[in-house]
Amino acid sequence: KGKRAFIAGVADDNGYGWAIAKSLAAAGAEILVGTWVPALNIFESSLRRGKFDESRILPDGSLMEITKVYPLDAVFDNPEDVPEEIKTNKRYAGSSNWTVQEAAECVKNDFGSIDVLVHSLANGPEVVKPLLETSRKGYLAAISASSYSYVSLLKHFLPIINPGGSSISLTYIASERIIPGYGGGMSSAKAALESDTRVLAFEAGRKKGIRVNTISAGPLRSRAAKAIGFIDMMIDYSSANAPLEKELSAEEVGNTAAFLASPLASAITGGVIYVDNGLNAMGVGV
Numbered sequence: 001k002g003k004r005a006f007i008a009g010v011a012d013d014n015g016y017g018w019a020i021a022k023s024l025a026a027a028g029a030e031i032l033v034g035t036w037v038p039a040l041n042i043f044e045s046s047l048r049r050g051k052f053d054e055s056r057i058l059p060d061g062s063l064m065e066i067t068k069v070y071p072l073d074a075v076f077d078n079p080e081d082v083p084e085e086i087k088t089n090k091r092y093a094g095s096s097n098w099t100v101q102e103a104a105e106c107v108k109n110d111f112g113s114i115d116v117l118v119h120s121l122a123n124g125p126e127v128v129k130p131l132l133e134t135s136r137k138g139y140l141a142a143i144s145a146s147s148y149s150y151v152s153l154l155k156h157f158l159p160i161i162n163p164g165g166s167s168i169s170l171t172y173i174a175s176e177r178i179i180p181g182y183g184g185g186m187s188s189a190k191a192a193l194e195s196d197t198r199v200l201a202f203e204a205g206r207k208k209g210i211r212v213n214t215i216s217a218g219p220l221r222s223r224a225a226k227a228i229g230f231i232d233m234m235i236d237y238s239s240a241n242a243p244l245e246k247e248l249s250a251e252e253v254g255n256t257a258a259f260l261a262s263p264l265a266s267a268i269t270g271g272v273i274y275v276d277n278g279l280n281a282m283g284v285g286v
């Protein structure tokens with residue numbers, strides 16, 4: 001039987017979440033996505049109007065189908081967490097059931113279970129500020145949206161992940177090496193995400209035999225990356241210095257996610273898997 005995947009963090013066709021959805025769809029999976037509430041209307045109307053049709057083409061020529069788009073804001077676990085100014089915000093008022101707990105309940109009611117959970121989201125309001133200039137509020141917001149959001153997603157979806165299932169997130173090497181410009185506590189958030197990947201692999205493994213891995217991806221010109229402001233420089237740096245002198249494609253990350261979700265990876269858990277043309281292995285620029 002085909003697998004079912006829930007991919008949190010898809011709001012256009014430029015990011016890693018979209019590419020992972022495509023690779024999983026090409027491997028025969030049914031695709032559900034979780035889309036950030038403020039981005040939901042544009043994403044759904046663009047999908048409907050065919051704006052993504054060219055990007056939906058799979059290797060066999062068919063178009064990727066997204067069975068259902070769920071509204072999601074992964075910084076809120078349940079309705080009691082949602083402050084009044086968000087509840088009454090125009091961009092949120094039109095949607096419902098978008099906290100993590102409610103989204104998991106909706107997926108359960110609609111489909112019963114999933115096999116693959118993907119976390120492809122991050123947010124750091126002060127990402128352009130150096131760590132020394134980052135406020136407590138900005139730092140905690142980065143951790144909340146980029147790290148705890150994963151703990152919460154796995155916690156709420158774990159009961160409906162089938163045995164043999166797999167959970168995957170996206171991280172960045174700024175967690176372990178100095179990448180000036182990746183500020184606002186985002187480097188800290190990725191370090192937490194990688195550490196949590198190990199602990200969650202243990203807990204979800206012992207509890208349900210679920211595997212938990214994170215992909216440390218090289219630079220991609222996504223919407224989120226463009227907001228950081230140094231993405232073109234990072235892409236040029238990688239092409240100039242990585243063992244493989246090519247630009248990384250999102251599809252290469254998508255294919256790794258499909259591998260990690262498959263039985264081919266049945267003994268791989270708790271890992272940080274580099275998909276970066278080998279840049280992580282370099283000790284100096286060349």
Ligand code: NAD
Nearest residue numbers: 011015016036073074120121122170172219220222224225
């Ligand atoms: P992207 O813009 O495609 O994805 C980020 C998504 O997060 C967006 O769809 C956004 O709407 C969503 N989001 C933000 N806050 C949210 C919230 N509170 N609740 C739900 N969704 C929320 O950009 P991307 O670069 O593909 O990012 C995907 C993942 O890949 C992130 O974890 C990112 O850190 C990681 N990553 C990116 C790069 C890169 O160079 N682009 C490199 C390594 C790792």
